[in-house]
Amino acid sequence: MTTGPGQSPRAHRSVPHTGDLRVEAWAPTREERIAEAVQGMVGSFCELPTDASSVAQECVVSAEGDGRLLLAVLEEVIYRMDAADELPVDATVTPEPGGVRVQFRMAGRSTAVQTGPVPKAVALHGLRLAQDAQWWACRVTLGV
Numbered sequence: 001m002t003t004g005p006g007q008s009p010r011a012h013r014s015v016p017h018t019g020d021l022r023v024e025a026w027a028p029t030r031e032e033r034i035a036e037a038v039q040g041m042v043g044s045f046c047e048l049p050t051d052a053s054s055v056a057q058e059c060v061v062s063a064e065g066d067g068r069l070l071l072a073v074l075e076e077v078i079y080r081m082d083a084a085d086e087l088p089v090d091a092t093v094t095p096e097p098g099g100v101r102v103q104f105r106m107a108g109r110s111t112a113v114q115t116g117p118v119p120k121a122v123a124l125h126g127l128r129l130a131q132d133a134q135w136w137a138c139r140v141t142l143g144v
Contacts (some may be wrong), residue, residue, distance in 0.1 A: 012040030033034035033136040117144035
């Protein structure tokens with residue numbers, strides 16, 4: 001984990017937030033930034049072995065605006081954790097008209113070592129997205 005843009009082309013970090021958890025992620029493209037935010041969210045509360053048995057799954061997520069799109073993808077991860085008891089080992093995000101296609105490698109939640117509180121929701125409050133000439137960056141608050 002690095003400390004911010006300029007040190008790695010794609011990375012994330014967890015930041016303490018009163019009663020919640022904040023994840024910051026950055027990457028050269030919008031899609032990589034969304035994938036990095038997924039990894040940041042999962043990494044904020046567990047460690048998944050890289051050799052965990054996984055299954056490929058995908059979904060198309062649509063939303064108006066980049067903030068809502070990020071919110072919808074992270075909510076999809078929370079839904080899959082709750083409904084199917086699985087976590088993304090990896091995520092690849094590609095553009096689709098009106099949204100993105102997310103290709104997950106999903107592993108059973110039982111393969112993870114829990115290291116913190118599990119997110120239950122993604123907050124609109126504090127959701128921040130920015131793009132400059134070089135980076136896409138985001139900050140999202142997770143209710144735990």
